[in-house]
Amino acid sequence: MTRTSVVIPVKDGGQLLSDVLEATARERPDELIVVDSGSSDDSVRMAREADATVIEIPPSEFGHGRTRNLAAAKATGDIICFITQDASPVPGWLAAYVDAFERNERIGAAFGQHLSRDDTSPMIARELEGFFAGFNSDGEVTTQASTDEDGWHPGFLSNANAAYRRKVLLEIGFRDLAYSEDQAFAEDLFAAGWLKAYVPAASVVHAHDFPFTQFMRRYFDEYRGLNEAVGHVEAAAPRAAAQTVRSQLAQDVAWMKANEYSVGEQAMWIPRAAAHHGGRHLAAVAGSRANRLPAIVQRAMSLEGRGEERADPARQSAIKTEPVAPLRRTELFSEVLDLEHNGVAELLAPVPGMSEKERLHVAVVIPPFRKGSGGHDTIFRIFRHIEQMGHTVSIWLSDPLGRMHNEWPAVVRKRIREEFVDLDAPVYKGFDDWFGADVALATSWETVYPMLELPGCRARAYFVQDHEPEFFATSAESVWAQNSYRQGLFAICASPWLAEMMRDEYGAQASVFHLGVDAAMYYPRPVPRRRDTIAYYGRATTPRRAVSLGMLALAELNRRRDARIVIYGDPLPPESTFPFENLGIATQEELALLYSEATVGLCLSVTNYSRAPQEMMACGLPCIDLAGFSAESVFGEDGPVELSEFSPVAIADHIERLIDDQELWERRSVKGLDFAAQHSWDAAALEVEQGLRAALRAREQ
Amino acid sequence: MSSEGKAQRAEELATENAVLRGRIAELEVELGEQASRANEAVARLEERVYWLDRWHLDLNSLMKKPGAAQFRALLRAVRAPYRWVVNLSRKRGS
Numbered sequence: 047m048t049r050t051s052v053v054i055p056v057k058d059g060g061q062l063l064s065d066v067l068e069a070t071a072r073e074r075p076d077e078l079i080v081v082d083s084g085s086s087d088d089s090v091r092m093a094r095e096a097d098a099t100v101i102e103i104p105p106s107e108f109g110h111g112r113t114r115n116l117a118a119a120k121a122t123g124d125i126i127c128f129i130t131q132d133a134s135p136v137p138g139w140l141a142a143y144v145d146a147f148e149r150n151e152r153i154g155a156a157f158g159q160h161l162s163r164d165d166t167s168p169m170i171a172r173e174l175e176g177f178f179a180g181f182n183s184d185g186e187v188t189t190q191a192s193t194d195e196d197g198w199h200p201g202f203l204s205n206a207n208a209a210y211r212r213k214v215l216l217e218i219g220f221r222d223l224a225y226s227e228d229q230a231f232a233e234d235l236f237a238a239g240w241l242k243a244y245v246p247a248a249s250v251v252h253a254h255d256f257p258f259t260q261f262m263r264r265y266f267d268e269y270r271g272l273n274e275a276v277g278h279v280e281a282a283a284p285r286a287a288a289q290t291v292r293s294q295l296a297q298d299v300a301w302m303k304a305n306e307y308s309v310g311e312q313a314m315w316i317p318r319a320a321a322h323h324g325g326r327h328l329a330a331v332a333g334s335r336a337n338r339l340p341a342i343v344q345r346a347m348s349l350e351g352r353g354e355e356r357a358d359p360a361r362q363s364a365i366k367t368e369p370v371a372p373l374r375r376t377e378l379f380s381e382v383l384d385l386e387h388n389g390v391a392e393l394l395a396p397v398p399g400m401s402e403k404e405r406l407h408v409a410v411v412i413p414p415f416r417k418g419s420g421g422h423d424t425i426f427r428i429f430r431h432i433e434q435m436g437h438t439v440s441i442w443l444s445d446p447l448g449r450m451h452n453e454w455p456a457v458v459r460k461r462i463r464e465e466f467v468d469l470d471a472p473v474y475k476g477f478d479d480w481f482g483a484d485v486a487l488a489t490s491w492e493t494v495y496p497m498l499e500l501p502g503c504r505a506r507a508y509f510v511q512d513h514e515p516e517f518f519a520t521s522a523e524s525v526w527a528q529n530s531y532r533q534g535l536f537a538i539c540a541s542p543w544l545a546e547m548m549r550d551e552y553g554a555q556a557s558v559f560h561l562g563v564d565a566a567m568y569y570p571r572p573v574p575r576r577r578d579t580i581a582y583y584g585r586a587t588t589p590r591r592a593v594s595l596g597m598l599a600l601a602e603l604n605r606r607r608d609a610r611i612v613i614y615g616d617p618l619p620p621e622s623t624f625p626f627e628n629l630g631i632a633t634q635e636e637l638a639l640l641y642s643e644a645t646v647g648l649c650l651s652v653t654n655y656s657r658a659p660q661e662m663m664a665c666g667l668p669c670i671d672l673a674g675f676s677a678e679s680v681f682g683e684d685g686p687v688e689l690s691e692f693s694p695v696a697i698a699d700h701i702e703r704l705i706d707d708q709e710l711w712e713r714r715s716v717k718g719l720d721f722a723a724q725h726s727w728d729a730a731a732l733e734v735e736q737g738l739r740a741a742l743r744a745r746e747q
Numbered sequence: 748m749s750s751e752g753k754a755q756r757a758e759e760l761a762t763e764n765a766v767l768r769g770r771i772a773e774l775e776v777e778l779g780e781q782a783s784r785a786n787e788a789v790a791r792l793e794e795r796v797y798w799l800d801r802w803h804l805d806l807n808s809l810m811k812k813p814g815a816a817q818f819r820a821l822l823r824a825v826r827a828p829y830r831w832v833v834n835l836s837r838k839r840g841s
């Protein structure tokens with residue numbers, strides 16, 4: 047049985063409030079809450095007589111979002127409805143909302159129709175009718191999923207008559223805005239993947255029929271709120287405004303005729319309607335630019351009497367600032383803050399022999415991905431092999447910013463299988479369904495923080511593919527990335543260089559795995575080997591590949607001799623002083639052909655090594671990388687890779703040596719083929735499996 | 748307790764210990780199998796509901812909408828004569 051709560055914020059509700067309370071009581075909600083912000087009339091007494099729970103707050107604490115959040119926190123209903131003190135529910139209002147929420151579990155919020163009162167002015171009544179008919183004129187419930195979708199006002203939501211699924215409201219909450227907290231909520235609701243429904247049967251009788259000046263002041267407030275919530279600024283275009291006024295006036299006249307207004311009544315309303323539409327445009331222009339007006343003018347124009355500079359001295363400031371409304375639902379890097387609040391979850395007690403268990407359950411926590419991501423490709427390849435060894439693998443996508451929020455789990459899984467490898471593992475988004483694991487594995491610095499909060503694990507480990515603090519300038523991100531290595535996680539590192547760094551600089555326990563080569567893709571293809579071609583991995587968008595240095599080296603080479611230079615890795619070719627050929631984002635097949643045809647491969651890394659040199663070697667192509675970083679730890683000092691100093695001249699020298707010295711070229715090529723043959727993804731997965739077992743063993747000791 | 752009694756007690760404890768360790772090992776295997784089966788079931792399900800997820804369709808919600816049951820009944824009604832015609836044409840063909 048669905049429980050319902052109805053919340054009515056009140057201030058000096060007057061006689062209309064009595065009608066509203068009576069109409070609400072007829073709907074038989076399980077709970078009625080009235081939040082009174084300093085009424086000087088009988089509102090509180092009326093609310094108590096209607097058996098409402100009354101929450102009294104000082105007027106200074108009132109905020110449309112803040113106050114409703116306060117009431118929502120006290121409410122106990124599964125569905126929480128909000129109406130205003132002048133909106134009377136019509137019979138069947140509450141039942142219609144309950145029915146809509148029960149029929150569709152994806153609806154997070156709903157709103158209903160506003161009907162005009164008998165004394166409502168014709169231009170307001172006509173607009174209300176037209177506006178709500180635009181959502182659906184056949185009386186059926188309709189849903190909206192995005193503010194960008196086609197259709198009638200997809201971002202509309204009004205707390206004068208709205209209902210919310212309790213868990214959604216508590217999870218998202220209203221922003222603390224002076225106005226338009228409902229419209230801002232609609233944006234946040236969609237961003238979180240919920241639907242908004244229009245429930246025509248959930249109607250209220252509600253029309254703001256005020257005297258002219260009061261109307262204008264109200265519009266001023268509404269447009270100021272809209273500007274604060276979503277940045278809307280009404281265009282000040284007199285000609286267009288005049289056309290709009292004329293068109294609305296014509297619609298008003300047609301509506302009055304259809305509703306059998308007498309000629310005299312029409313003649314009386316037409317001037318007022320013209321003033322109303324024209325005045326509204328002016329109020330909208332002024333309201334959406336309220337922050338540019340002096341506080342005294344703002345107060346004079348506002349029905350709420352709100353000016354930018356508050357009378358409260360504690361809120362006054364000597365400097366002029368521009369208020370900025372909250373625009374995000376989730377703060378960037380909120381997982382860091384969450385961990386500080388919630389703390390690290392305790393690991394399960396170790397069980398003797400757990401590190402030698404035949405079948406481990408490894409929960410791999412990944413960040414969002416894009417097609418072609420090398421880091422994700424390595425993760426998925428290795429864990430495909432781990433699955434084939436008989437272990438159970440599950441993939442957990444940590445996406446606090448919702449970069450992949452439009453892709454539901456089955457779609458994410460399909461993308462992994464189509465764009466990377468055929469993993470059998472299921473994909474979970476977020477951690478709501480978390481059920482523990484033998485080893486929980488973080489795969490990037492951002493995934494460490496949420497992973498540390500996950501309970502039910504025997505061990506936690508960290509799949510380290512690079513030294514991530516170096517991806518950032520000195521910044522909070524670089525420090526968080528460093529701190530991610532200091533969380534006591536067992537590091538399974540993609541090179542001895544990284545493992546040494548984890549041990550020496552961060553005091554972590556570490557094991558090593560070596561990146562593999564896909565031998566079915568990368569092998570010497572039957573194409574003639576040219577003697578003049580340099581294949582350069584020049585991905586400028588990845589600064590750790592030192593593209594500025596590589597381009598200088600190629601410019602130096604070009605100054606010395608004619609050579610064919612082929613650059614790949616970025617869709618846009620880099621700008622240079624020398625001619626070259628651009629292969630862009632190449633397919634693996636194209637790369638294998640290029641490596642089989644070229645004379646020298648060039649791939650520079652100033653952090654951990656790339657997979658590219660091994661793939662070049664697997665095609666028999668000798669390759670140059672930089673000395674002094676990670677390459678020696680993998681390839682040795684005089685191994686398959688020609689190591690160069692960090693100098694454009696030295697790199698150009700090495701390229702020339704490999705072009706001119708056939709004996710050196712042959713030696714490097716043969717060593718490279720041998721090296722690549724020993725570095726399969728099977729072997730890499732075995733090393734990672736040993737690392738996972740070592741993480742468990744470390745817990746047994 | 749005599750030394751003989753102590754030795755006997757130690758032996759009993761060792762036996763009990765071995766039994767408990769064995770039981771833990773069994774439970775660990777069971778837990779592993781459960782995790783594996785749960786993951787396989789979810790993966791199978793994700794394979795099946797791909798297009799629903801792709802189109803953001805929740806059939807349970809959809810079928811609760813007014814008219815959904817009637818639409819389904821209509822489909823079933825159309826299906827019966829359609830199958831009859833297909834079967835008939837197959838029989839004639841063979």
